[in-house]
């Protein structure tokens with residue numbers, strides 16, 4: 001979505017698909033994005049791809065961030081992308097964070113995940129990448 | 139005079155949820171291009187219950203809303219939720235976390251949930267929230283629930299938005315006093331003592347009922363006090379909470395207060411919109427437009443005081459009515 005006003009905050013959905021139980025990393029990222037002026041819709045744990053896509057559309061977000069630790073990313077992330085496509089919302093960029101092996105990361109990027117952050121990534125890098133993804137989608 | 143109905147308005151009336159979501163963003167962004175959509179929808183707005191769920195941080199507002207939504211769906215009614223959270227005064231950003239408690243099935247088309255950040259002062263927020271609730275009513279939602287932190291920094295004027303205001307509290311000594319201080323007592327049509335599973339709940343309910351009894355003389359409606367707990371399965375008091383809300387809605391109709399209060403809210407909304415627009419316009423012009431710049435120079439040079447300058451600005455505005 002084009003921004004009506006230069007100071008209109010970027011809206012981002014942060015969600016954690018899959019069954020693994022803690023969301024500390026996702027919360028830290030959420031807070032860093034808030035401090036950079038984003039409006040973060042924090043959807044919490046154990047979201048299904050259907051719930052994530054529905055939330056993204058209802059909240060009219062500019063960006064989606066997925067976090068995962070359980071290893072189910074190869075099933076869940078492509079499903080989110082497929083559902084977005086089905087809803088004609090493939091223009092919403094999706095980034096991901098978590099423990100994702102290099103080979104999987106390459107495959108997910110080919111599938112359309114726009115950026116992938118491993119455990120060592122600085123918050124600053126996540127923030128600047130998020131801003132860039134939205135700018136290039138507008 | 140007839141105007142073409144913008145396609146976005148058509149889509150919203152026909153139940154297109156993305157069109158609705160986008161129009162809500164435009165309202166939040168104070169994007170002037172949404173004006174024709176708002177205008178076209180206005181005559182389609184029905185008087186649905188707009189229920190404010192207010193209360194201090196962490197008392198269980200979102201959990202209650204989740205259960206109220208489930209109750210309303212049981213009753214076959216469609217429902218939209220607007221959850222308002224504060225924006226950070228430093229970064230302008232926010233974390234909107236009320237959706238965490240929301241557990242509707244992703245394929246339930248009878249529900250819509252939207253998070254909103256307060257973005258600045260309360261008056262403007264109330265006006266934007268009202269515009270959003272009307273859009274939801276035009277989109278055929280039969281009940282709108284609005285969650286808001288009702289004390290501290292984001293005091294969205296719940297009364298200016300909701301037809302029924304529910305104030306949520308938890309059983310802890312001194313909460314009643316805090317509530318009185320925060321001005322929440324005056325706005326409540328229904329008090330909800332949540333976390334009734336915690337010790338002291340029954341005492342809190344009694345204290346509150348007594349306070350309400352003492353204050354009842356002030357109006358025709360005596361606020362109701364309901365105890366709830368969202369923890370057990372099945373949860374406690376949710377059906378009672380909804381009945382109390384419905385009783386108040388019925389009272390609004392029977393007493394004729396719905397019409398008088400809506401009139402008051404609309405008046406407030408117009409004032410707020412004018413204040414916002416005039417304020418914005420003037421901020422943009424005050425140090426740019428030649429006449430205004432000259433006036434500002436005079437004030438800076440201490441030849442004219444700000445109050446006199448404001449009067450002049452005001453006098454030179456075209457008037458009506």
Ligand SMILES: Nc1nc2c(ncn2[C@@H]2O[C@H](COP(=O)(O)OP(=O)(O)OP(=O)(O)O)[C@@H](O)[C@H]2O)c(=O)[nH]1
Nearest residue numbers: 194195196197198199200201332333334367368369
């Ligand atoms: N013991 C008890 N805890 C509850 C009950 N309802 C909610 N909680 C807990 O209270 C905390 C806050 O619940 P929320 O529903 O998020 O409260 P809220 O008022 O929406 O919170 P904010 O939006 O942050 O102001 C959570 O940890 C809930 O699990 C209840 O009936 N009993």
Ligand SMILES: [Mg+2]
Nearest residue numbers: 199200235236
């Ligand atoms: Mg909440």
